Amino acid sequence: MxxxxxxxxxxxxxxxxxxxxxxxxxxxxxxxxxxxGMVNDEFGYASLNLPETTDPDAIRAAVAPFEDPEAVLTVGIGGSALGAATLADALDSDVDAYFLDNVDPDHVDALLASLPLDDVVVNVVSRSGTTAETLANFLVVREAMADAGVDWTERTFVTTGESGNLRRLAEAHALPALDVPEGVPGRFSVLSTVGLAVAALQGHDVEAVxxxxxxxxxxxxxxxxxxxxxxxxxxxxxxxxxxxxxxxxxxxxxxxxxxxxxxxxxxxxxxxxxxxxxxxxxxxxxxxxxxxxxxxxxxxxxxxxxxxxxxxxxxxxxxxxxxxxxxxxxxxxxxxxxxxxxxxxxxxxxxxxxxxxxxxxxxxxxxxxxxxxxxxxxxxxxxxxxxSVSTFTQPAVEWGKNAARGLLGGGAFPEADAVDDKRELRIEGR
The missing domain is CATH 3.40.50.10490 (Glucose-6-phosphate isomerase like protein; domain 1)
Incomplete structure (x- = not known):
């Protein structure tokens, strides 16, 4: 460069x-x-160690059960999807890559209707295993596969943290699971399991990346x-x-x-x-x-x-x-x-x-x-x-997440109360 x-x-x-x-x-x-920060593997700075700390063998082992799929569908949002999408869109492959990184129902339904679900590998990515958009989309994908007569447990692997919903799901159904690296914010995770699993499934040279x-x-x-x-x-x-x-x-x-x-x-x-x-x-x-x-x-x-x-x-x-x-x-x-x-x-x-x-x-x-x-x-x-900013945090993003969870009944979050305080000056169309 x-x-x-x-x-x-x-x-x-x-x-x-x-x-x-x-x-x-x-x-x-x-x-x-x-x-x-890199030497001490501090939060955030650990991201810059990924070219040396990421294990390509672990990535290949996790995707090895899925031989020659027609496509891979990543269910994630933000940093859990964009890095993998960047590599997938930049490099040619016979394995098509798709990403559900939004909860627009029209888009989700149209994409699932267009995919050969019996020959798609699903990659669910969430460090916490509680990301609302990711888990909601995964539930929809899982139901679509069941409706199509596909055993989703044979077509799915997860990339997640040491604990949480996805980790428990992987253990309950013996799903292949990759660890999200510690101390690495999602937007810095492309050179890790988060960004490279799709590349491996597509046949790209992970070691070269x-x-x-x-x-x-x-x-x-x-x-x-x-x-x-x-x-x-x-x-x-x-x-x-x-x-x-x-x-x-x-x-x-x-x-x-x-x-x-x-x-x-x-x-x-x-x-x-x-x-x-x-x-x-x-x-x-x-x-x-x-x-x-x-x-x-x-x-x-x-x-x-x-x-x-x-x-x-x-x-x-x-x-x-x-x-x-x-x-x-x-x-x-x-x-x-x-x-x-x-x-x-x-x-x-x-x-x-x-x-x-x-x-x-x-x-x-x-x-x-x-x-x-x-x-x-x-x-x-x-x-x-x-x-002198806090590069590795995202408090404004967390505020919005809390507001959305509160609106959906996911807990008592004061941020959700702000929705009721919205000021309006409406100009109505005919």
């Missing part, structure tokens, strides 16, 4: 090299704190000028402090669109504390050049644009044509066109004084993805250290 922060210098808002050199002393202190993560670990150092991950974390922090409160994350590869969703959860949930943080906005190059770029280039000067691309991709030659004005396209490739769109967008933003950062990986494969995922996690942790 390489990071180019040149187009963040001298922009509006922007930073200078002198600013970053001054900040580098704080980066060194933050790196020491992060390294200590972890090796990429170790490449990212090896690249960490006490200076932002020597570490791509820290360069990104420090620069985004410095820009946010100067007014770039939105980070538009734009991969130039269709296969990395879900990665932008994963990044959005990581960045928002980790850094949005105490009135601080940077709002992630998801975009896709080149598609969103024709819409969102208008705002980024000519709207309020409060944005950073992060451009991500692989430097190696397939070609797909564009046929020759004699159509007026299009002859210049013939003989080049779609890859050439996409790279030209990337370079043009980057230059367009720079010409308008909009800060942008380039992230490049060699190609979209297991090792590069492992390094990229680890790099963004390390960047996020560094940003949190520099901003």
């Amino acid at each position: 390489n990071v180019d922060i040149g187009n963040a210098l001298g922009t509006t808002p922007g930073v200078t090299e002198a600013t970053l050199e001054r900040l580098d002393d704080r980066v060194a202190d933050a790196h020491e704190r992060i390294a200590d 972890l090796a990429g993560g170790r490449d990212g670990m090896d690249a960490l150092s006490g200076s932002l000028f020597e570490s791509p991950a820290y360069a990104y974390g420090a620069t985004t922090y410095a820009l946010a402090e100067r007014g770039a409160r939105t980070n538009a994350f734009m991969p130039y590869a269709e296969s990395l669109e879900t990665f932008a969703e994963w990044f959005a959860q990581l960045w928002a949930e980790s850094l949005g504390k105490d009135g601080l943080g940077q709002t992630p906005a998801r975009a896709l190059g080149a598609t969103d050049q024709h819409s969102q770029l208008q705002l980024y280039r000519a709207g309020p000067p409060d944005k950073l644009v992060t451009l991500l691309r692989p430097t190696e991709r397939s070609t797909s030659t564009i046929p020759e044509t004699d159509l007026d004005g299009l002859a210049y396209l013939g003989g080049s490739s779609l890859g050439d066109l996409l790279d030209a769109e990337f370079d043009a967008t980057e230059a367009s933003l720079a010409a308008a004084g909009v800060p942008n950062v380039r992230i490049e990986i060699d190609r979209v494969d297991e090792r590069a993805l492992g390094e990229l995922l680890f790099g963004m996690e390390a960047a996020c942790v560094l940003y949190g250290e520099l901003a």
Whole structure:
């Protein structure tokens, strides 16, 4: 993974090299704190040890009973699904991957009706085993399988904590079970059992993903000028402090669109504390050049644009044509066109004084993805250290969970009372 922060210098808002050199002393202190947290396997910091502590053999053993399934269906939400979805959507496989990460009944019913339930492996993911959305969806899936004459116990494995409903379920029905690692928030769990079980079922090289993560670990150092991950974390922090409160994350590869969703959860949930943080906005190059770029280039000067691309991709030659004005396209490739769109967008933003950062990986494969995922996690942790926020907690998320449980009769939660206090100013349609 390489990071180019040149187009963040001298922009509006922007930073200078002198600013970053001054900040580098704080980066060194933050790196020491992060390294200590990793050595002591502290909550949250343990996430950055996953490339070394995750056991691929345990993952393969858990999925071994399910030979050559047609599809795998993960039932989880947030970090329990997004990491696995990122890898599944980025890498090709003959085993289709589906994710129930919402409780929209129309979507759930339509998806279950479309799946060959007798040849689907179900992966239920919840550390606590009490996540309302996950458990509700699993109950619906289990009933659908029973209605289809499928023994769900032969098609299901769980990924969960040491205790709780799912652990008891696994023990009662002798289901294969993977342990959610201790001290790792869900949004940081992609390089663990949580994110890699689906990859193993799809036949991907789990060891290569972890090796990429170790490449990212090896690249960490006490200076932002020597570490791509820290360069990104420090620069985004410095820009946010100067007014770039939105980070538009734009991969130039269709296969990395879900990665932008994963990044959005990581960045928002980790850094949005105490009135601080940077709002992630998801975009896709080149598609969103024709819409969102208008705002980024000519709207309020409060944005950073992060451009991500692989430097190696397939070609797909564009046929020759004699159509007026299009002859210049013939003989080049779609890859050439996409790279030209990337370079043009980057230059367009720079010409308008909009800060942008380039992230490049060699190609979209297991090792590069492992390094990229680890790099963004390390960047996020560094940003949190520099901003002095509690990176690994999510109190605002827990508030909403408590309110929902109270409304559904899952206990007495004062947060649920706030629903009755909603202020209304209704304008009725006909």
